[in-house]
Structures are given as structure tokens and as C-alpha cells.
Amino acid sequence: MARILIAEDEETLRNLLRRALVEVGHSILTAADGAEALDILTREKGDFDLLLTDIKMPVMDGIALALAAARDFPDVVILLMTGYADQRERANGLDALIHGVVTKPFSLADIKFEVASALASRMRTTARQSG
Numbered sequence: 001m002a003r004i005l006i007a008e009d010e011e012t013l014r015n016l017l018r019r020a021l022v023e024v025g026h027s028i029l030t031a032a033d034g035a036e037a038l039d040i041l042t043r044e045k046g047d048f049d050l051l052l053t054d055i056k057m058p059v060m061d062g063i064a065l066a067l068a069a070a071r072d073f074p075d076v077v078i079l080l081m082t083g084y085a086d087q088r089e090r091a092n093g094l095d096a097l098i099h100g101v102v103t104k105p106f107s108l109a110d111i112k113f114e115v116a117s118a119l120a121s122r123m124r125t126t127a128r129q130s131g
Helices: 011-023 034-043 062-072 085-094 108-130
Strands: 003-007 027-031 050-054 077-082 100-103
Touching: 003 011, 003 034, 011 027, 011 108, 027 034, 034 050, 034 062, 050 062, 050 108, 062 077, 062 085, 077 085, 077 108, 085 100, 100 108
Parallel strands: 003 027, 003 050, 050 077, 077 100
Antiparallel strands: none
């Protein structure tokens, strides 16, 4: 299936997301903040299908991570998560760079659906570019 990088500072949620997405066949790496996620992206040369990141995190937030990832690794689909309305508003100007924003709290079914949708959009984009 897909190779996904999860950046989430809440360990419990990070582990829950990892388990849920592994359960449906994805390969997952995780990071506790945006800086760690950017290090992983750089080390792995952007070899991910999807970056699933919280917006509000210490060290480097998800918006800064999304901007850096979109600049350096434009083929990686970016899906943001947040439980804060003000953070969601900050993401509004990023429509060209991100697939969308998932509002917390969400069910595991919701996040699996959002991830599948983001990955499907990547497949459509890849098919258009090669066809």
C-alpha cells in the first residue's frame, strides 16, 4: 500500500494512528514534532506517499512542516489535522499545497477515509502526469 509519515506530538494519538493505518496495510514512520518529521523526510529523500501532520506541535508546527515539505518534496501529499479552529484558519491559504485538514476529534473510520481520499488524489495526479 502506501508509505506514510505521521507527525503528531501526542504520543497516544500518534500510536493509535500508526496502528490504525498499519492495520489497513500502510507502511508507517512517525515523528513527535515537525522538525523530527522534516529530518525523516530529508533522510528518506521524500520517499513517502503521504505526510499526515498535526498543525499545533512544539519545535516546528505542521504549517511550517507542510511549507517545507511542499517546497522540497512536491510529490508527497499533505494532510493536516487539528482540533483548533484558529489553526484550521491558518491552513486556509495552503489549498494549493495540501490535500485538506481533518478536524479532531475524529473516528478511526474518518481518518482511514481521509487518508484513502488523499492517496487516491495522489494516484489521479500521478496518472495525469504520466498519461
